[in-house]
Amino acid sequence: MASLSTSSLSFKAPSIQSTRTSQVLRKPLSFQPISFGRFQSSKNLRLQISCAAKPETVQKVSDIVREQLALSADTALTAESKFSALGADSLDTVEIVMALEEKFNISVEEADAQNITTIQEAADLIEDLAQKKPAA
Numbered sequence: 001m002a003s004l005s006t007s008s009l010s011f012k013a014p015s016i017q018s019t020r021t022s023q024v025l026r027k028p029l030s031f032q033p034i035s036f037g038r039f040q041s042s043k044n045l046r047l048q049i050s051c052a053a054k055p056e057t058v059q060k061v062s063d064i065v066r067e068q069l070a071l072s073a074d075t076a077l078t079a080e081s082k083f084s085a086l087g088a089d090s091l092d093t094v095e096i097v098m099a100l101e102e103k104f105n106i107s108v109e110e111a112d113a114q115n116i117t118t119i120q121e122a123a124d125l126i127e128d129l130a131q132k133k134p135a136a
Contacts, residue, residue: 052079053123061123064103068096079120100126106133 062077069086071077077086083093097113100106100122106129108116116122 053120053127057127058119058123060103061100061119061126064099065096065119065122068092068099077119079118079123081119082117084117096122104130106130 058079062081065071065081065083065086065088066073066075066077069083069088069092071086075086083096088096093116094113097108097116101108104126106126108125108129112125116125
């Protein structure tokens with residue numbers, strides 16, 4: 001967030017509670033010093049951009065999670081829904097990842113699979129892997 005007054009410009013970085021900032025903030029961009037009137041920044045500013053997965057990807061992941069965990073249709077699922085809060089154990093999570101690999105025709109590395117805890121994280125990883133996948 002930035003604020004501008006007649007003589008100064010200030011920036012406040014967003015607060016991120018998660019230790020998984022590398023997945024949230026993916027593409028760092030650096031900028032050179034800037035000046036606005038009497039305000040001069042001598043520090044390099046760093047902007048990091050995050051792109052959330054498409055809503056249809058999140059919905060497909062939600063459908064797979066619902067099926068794998070045998071959740072009723074009235075169970076509310078959101079992008080922030082945690083697998084553990086839905087009753088998934090480690091074996092359920094492995095089965096969810098395997099179903100996602102099959103549905104999206106991707107291969108998830110073990111290290112990445114262990115870091116997936118929410119529907120959003122799964123959807124973001126799927127889109128990331130799909131972008132990196134060579135065209136057939």
